[in-house]
Amino acid sequence: MNLELRHLKVVCAIAETGSVTKAASTLGLAQPALTAQLQRIERTLGGPLFERDRRGARPTALGELVLARARVLLPAMKGLQDEAARLAGAVDTPRRYRFGGVNSPILGRLVHRLAAEQPQAQITTYASWSVDELAQLVANGRLDYALTGVCGDSTPSAEFGLSWREVAVDPVVVLLPERHPLAGRDEVSLVELRREQWVAAPGDGCFGDCFAAACARAGFTPRKLYETDVRGSMDLVEAGEAVALCQATFRPVAGLVTRRLAGAPLRWRLMLGWHPEAPAAGFADLVLETAVAAYTDSLSPHPDYLAWLAENPDFGLRGRAIPPAPVDDAVDGVRTA
Structure with a gap:
């Protein structure tokens, strides 16, 4: 599986809410679906991103690294999309x-x-x-x-x-x-x-x-x-x-x-x-x-x-x-x- 921006959003949501269950609710996903998605992301990156127990989910060292990169990449991509939209602003409808x-x-x-x-x-x-x-x-x-x-x-x-x-x-x-x-x-x-x-x-x-x-x-x-x-x-x-x-x-x-x-x-x-x-x-x-x-x-x-x-x-x-x-x-x- 190739890592995509949506996967980084999943990691950020879990870190911000401190819980896979809460992140699933925030993202509008079923908890089992988000858990399965997190497992695929972890397999792609080579290790666990969170330590999970009854108190919630806390980033591992690998998770902190991914979060640091995601918090740079996601705003940068949003800025790129906003600039592209402004540049294409003269076009009222798609071709x-x-x-x-x-x-x-x-x-x-x-x-x-x-x-x-x-x-x-x-x-x-x-x-x-x-x-x-x-x-x-x-x-x-x-x-x-x-x-x-x-x-x-x-x-x-x-x-x-x-x-x-x-x-x-x-x-x-x-x-x-x-x-x-x-x-x-x-x-x-x-x-x-x-x-x-x-x-x-x-x-x-x-x-x-x-x-x-x-x-x-x-x-x-x-x-x-x-x-x-x-x-x-x-x-x-x-x-x-x-x-x-x-x-x-x-x-x-x-x-x-x-x-x-x-x-x-x-x-x-x-x-x-x-x-x-x-x-x-x-x-x-x-x-x-x-x-x-x-x-x-x-x-x-x-x-x-x-x-x-x-x-x-x-x-x-x-x-x-x-x-x-x-x-x-x-x-x-x-x-x-």
């Missing part, structure tokens, strides 16, 4: 946007809005099933932003030092063939689908575990859960082999319908991530605002869902104002959860 997405339902609309508002900008996209892969690419400077989703109230791993902001929260719904006995209902309880086989897009998050837990609360164990891409999911549903888990803004093809799950037992949080020390961080608020507008665009084909959101303020934009109307019609992005 390129490099997005990574995990089956994002709004990536197409986000790109559409940015391209319309900034015709000279270079916009590229990269797709992956793995949130961790995208986070690593952002941390390494190969992508500017990651647009992904997480289950429930969870957040993407903090291991890569990214800043994450919520765009919106949607209930997970079920995709059925029109001929399904429950397709005529607006809402279906999870237990009514207990004899079905299921399909969803793959990923490295906790969605599979959350789904299994929701089924257990409903009193059953789900049958086979297939994993495939969006087109494969739709094919399995169309063939009557499975029902799919998908987002509420998913717009199915003819012959398929989406139906809400009663009580919204599963939620999907759409998140935007960037590295706080990268140039892209200076434009993160702009991109987040555009992502929120792209999400709002995705709601327009779903008047029933819009009405449901009005009665369920814990979903959707969760208190944010509705952004302006889209610049013009864009092709709808699709995704299974």
Whole structure:
């Protein structure tokens, strides 16, 4: 592992708080994750940086050396970033946007809005099933932003030092063939689908575990859960082999319908991530605002869902104002959860 500035920040946080637990709270990390990160840093540097006991964490001689260097390097890097930002101050918007997405339902609309508002900008996209892969690419400077989703109230791993902001929260719904006995209902309880086989897009998050837990609360164990891409999911549903888990803004093809799950037992949080020390961080608020507008665009084909959101303020934009109307019609992005 190569030592990075974020590792020096971890060492400084532990020294300043005198405790790995307190440092984890300060950095917004889980204590086991920070402990594992400290162990990797110590292996890289060749020895322990702290003596740890019930009284807290105190720097070793090696730790004092690292802290002395970190307290010089971190302010110097911050000064460099501030000077670079001032030098680039004449540029109001970046010349390129490099997005990574995990089956994002709004990536197409986000790109559409940015391209319309900034015709000279270079916009590229990269797709992956793995949130961790995208986070690593952002941390390494190969992508500017990651647009992904997480289950429930969870957040993407903090291991890569990214800043994450919520765009919106949607209930997970079920995709059925029109001929399904429950397709005529607006809402279906999870237990009514207990004899079905299921399909969803793959990923490295906790969605599979959350789904299994929701089924257990409903009193059953789900049958086979297939994993495939969006087109494969739709094919399995169309063939009557499975029902799919998908987002509420998913717009199915003819012959398929989406139906809400009663009580919204599963939620999907759409998140935007960037590295706080990268140039892209200076434009993160702009991109987040555009992502929120792209999400709002995705709601327009779903008047029933819009009405449901009005009665369920814990979903959707969760208190944010509705952004302006889209610049013009864009092709709808699709995704299974």
